[in-house]
Amino acid sequence: MTTLATRRQATPGGSTPSRPARRGASSVGRPGFAWALPATIFFALFALVPLAAVAVLSFTSWSGLGDPEFVGLENWKTLIADPVMLKSLWLSLLFIVLGVVTQTPLSILLGVWAAGNQRNRAVLSAIYFIPLLLSSAAISVLWRALLDPNFGIPGQLPWLFGDGNLLGTQAGAIGVLIFVGMWQFTPFHTLIYQGAAKSIPTVLYQAASIDGAGTVRQFFSITLPQLRNTAITSIILMVVGGLTTFETVLILTNGGPGTDTTITAFYMYQQAFQSFDFGVGSAIALVLVVVATLISLVVVKVSGYDKMNSSLEGL
Amino acid sequence: MKTRPNYLAGIGSVVWLLIVAIPLYVMLSGTFQTREEFGDNGPLSFPTSFTLQNYADAITSGFGRYFLNTVVVTVGVVAIVLLLVPPLSYAIVRSQSRAASFVFRFFLLGLAIPAQAVIVPVFYLINSVGLYDNLLGVILPTAAFALPICTLILSGTMRDITGELYEAMAMDGASPARAFFRLVVPLSKGGISTIAVFSALQAWNGFLFPLILTQSESTRVVTLGLFNFQTQYGINIPGLLAAVTLSMVPVLLVYLFARRALVQGLMGAGGK
Numbered sequence: 001m002t003t004l005a006t007r008r009q010a011t012p013g014g015s016t017p018s019r020p021a022r023r024g025a026s027s028v029g030r031p032g033f034a035w036a037l038p039a040t041i042f043f044a045l046f047a048l049v050p051l052a053a054v055a056v057l058s059f060t061s062w063s064g065l066g067d068p069e070f071v072g073l074e075n076w077k078t079l080i081a082d083p084v085m086l087k088s089l090w091l092s093l094l095f096i097v098l099g100v101v102t103q104t105p106l107s108i109l110l111g112v113w114a115a116g117n118q119r120n121r122a123v124l125s126a127i128y129f130i131p132l133l134l135s136s137a138a139i140s141v142l143w144r145a146l147l148d149p150n151f152g153i154p155g156q157l158p159w160l161f162g163d164g165n166l167l168g169t170q171a172g173a174i175g176v177l178i179f180v181g182m183w184q185f186t187p188f189h190t191l192i193y194q195g196a197a198k199s200i201p202t203v204l205y206q207a208a209s210i211d212g213a214g215t216v217r218q219f220f221s222i223t224l225p226q227l228r229n230t231a232i233t234s235i236i237l238m239v240v241g242g243l244t245t246f247e248t249v250l251i252l253t254n255g256g257p258g259t260d261t262t263i264t265a266f267y268m269y270q271q272a273f274q275s276f277d278f279g280v281g282s283a284i285a286l287v288l289v290v291v292a293t294l295i296s297l298v299v300v301k302v303s304g305y306d307k308m309n310s311s312l313e314g315l
Numbered sequence: 316m317k318t319r320p321n322y323l324a325g326i327g328s329v330v331w332l333l334i335v336a337i338p339l340y341v342m343l344s345g346t347f348q349t350r351e352e353f354g355d356n357g358p359l360s361f362p363t364s365f366t367l368q369n370y371a372d373a374i375t376s377g378f379g380r381y382f383l384n385t386v387v388v389t390v391g392v393v394a395i396v397l398l399l400v401p402p403l404s405y406a407i408v409r410s411q412s413r414a415a416s417f418v419f420r421f422f423l424l425g426l427a428i429p430a431q432a433v434i435v436p437v438f439y440l441i442n443s444v445g446l447y448d449n450l451l452g453v454i455l456p457t458a459a460f461a462l463p464i465c466t467l468i469l470s471g472t473m474r475d476i477t478g479e480l481y482e483a484m485a486m487d488g489a490s491p492a493r494a495f496f497r498l499v500v501p502l503s504k505g506g507i508s509t510i511a512v513f514s515a516l517q518a519w520n521g522f523l524f525p526l527i528l529t530q531s532e533s534t535r536v537v538t539l540g541l542f543n544f545q546t547q548y549g550i551n552i553p554g555l556l557a558a559v560t561l562s563m564v565p566v567l568l569v570y571l572f573a574r575r576a577l578v579q580g581l582m583g584a585g586g587k
Binding site: 030031032033035036038039040042043045046047048049050051053054057062064068106109110113114121124126127128129130131133134135136137138141142143144145146148150151152153155156183186187191215240243244246247250251265268269272273278281282285286288289292293295297 | 322325327328331332334335336338339341342345353354357358359395398399400402403405406407409410411412414415418421422424425427428429430431432433434435436437438439440442455456458459460462463466491492495516519520521522523527537538539541542544545550552555556558559562563566567570574578
């Protein structure tokens with residue numbers, strides 16, 4: 001049982017991994033902090049320093065040419081008074097909720113099912129996996145073509161889709177975006193659940209069988225509770241994903257009809273890179289940062305990432 | 316576990332198979348049809364004629380160049396990741412310094428920093444060092460954003476190297492560098508190939524950084540090419556589908572050969 005052995009190595013609390021009890025090894029393979037420096041500096045330069053810079057830039061006016069100019073709270077006043085900003089936040093929330101609600105049950109069912117050992121499941125899982133490999137751009141272009149009002153699938157199935165112009169209404173456009181998100185990301189979450197379901201001790205099911213519990217009962221009494229931590233991780237990833245959906249919106253709906261699918265991440269792009277108002281764009285970005293950071297803190301806290309569990313668990 | 320039938324999920328899995336497979340079928344069959352045929356028969360029909368013209372059109376309209384650029388970006392990103400992540404993961408797993416575990420938390424936090432959130436300062440930074448509209452300017456931030464997940468995956472793998480092995484090296488009086496090259500790297504080959512494949516996939520599919528940081532035709536990558544095609548081609552759906560298909564070919568080829576590395580890495584990334 002390698003899984004058990006590896007799990008024991010992880011130290012709760014997560015500061016440092018297992019230390020060998022005997023002395024001989026203590027000095028070997030203990031690299032200094034210098035080993036981590038190149039990557040840390042590089043990462044700081046492109047991800048962490050910009051994170052601080054976005055806060056500074058949110059108090060400036062910058063059109064992309066010349067230097068940013070300090071304007072105080074101007075951008076924030078603009079945003080607070082901006083109805084589109086408020087709407088975009090609501091839309092982001094709606095995206096997140098609908099994403100979680102559609103993807104979670106599906107990926108749990110598929111993941112638990114795929115955790116079985118039959119060969120056909122491995123083959124099917126390989127096919128399920130394909131959307132995950134494709135770029136958001138390719139997926140969005142593909143679905144835009146498939147949903148074309150004149151040449152696409154909806155036109156062929158009028159009894160199901162009416163006039164076929166799905167992207168022409170707000171409900172239709174949101175529905176399409178949620179569906180495409182589901183198409184793209186369910187494989188990933190299925191995989192997470194599959195890994196977790198495989199690592200549930202078989203003993204639990206054997207004991208339940210002896211007690212006379214049926215499949216459904218086992219699913220609800222053993223599988224689901226055992227998947228709780230995984231579900232939290234998965235849902236938080238969905239939340240961050242929903243918050244930052246971008247390519248799909250740009251390519252499929254361009255925020256429309258009107259501003260009906262202009263979620264916050266997309267609105268940031270519009271303000272910064274289409275209206276060349278980088279100050280306002282930065283302010284919106286800061287809102288995204290705050291929300292995403294809060295979520296990430298929850299990730300680290302709740303999911304047990306920081307307990308440094310072995311990645312081989314569940315295989 | 317072995318013989319636990321789960322009918323509900325079984326049915327769901329077949330339904331889901333259709334939902335995944337039908338669009339892919341429409342995509343492929345569409346590429347082999349002429350525009351007229353596709354328009355007349357509709358997307359769900361089977362191609363009666365068989366033409367490769369759509370692929371030819373896609374290639375002649377600039378895809379060769381886009382591919383080359385994407386390859387450059389991908390190779391660059393993978394190189395940076397392979398250079399930086401193994402030493403970092405080694406330090407995270409084995410270093411006793413508090414700083415190392417602090418850095419690990421830093422990278423975990425980075426996992427949730429969306430690229431959109433920092434895109435304006437990155438644009439400013441790339442602009443001011445003169446890398447705007449230069450593939451290197453795309454490579455650097457793409458690699459930086461690939462670091463957190465790759466670090467998570469690789470440090471997970473490295474953690475499976477047991478203390479006994481380090482002890483064995485201690486007998487030889489090995490330095491950390493020696494332990495790294497003779498023990499850690501050979502034993503984490505699996506994890507290293509996973510992060511190579513994973514970062515390659517991210518680089519290949521990257522969209523936001525190229526969109527923001529490049530401008531001219533000569534630096535355009537495949538994903539942007541697709542986006543552009545859509546606005547240009549508009550209603551030439553078979554042509555568009557051919558371009559989408561082309562963009563997927565290299566990834567699917569890699570998937571065939573590196574499926575295990577990728578799937579295991581992603582399974583691990585979910586945590587427990």
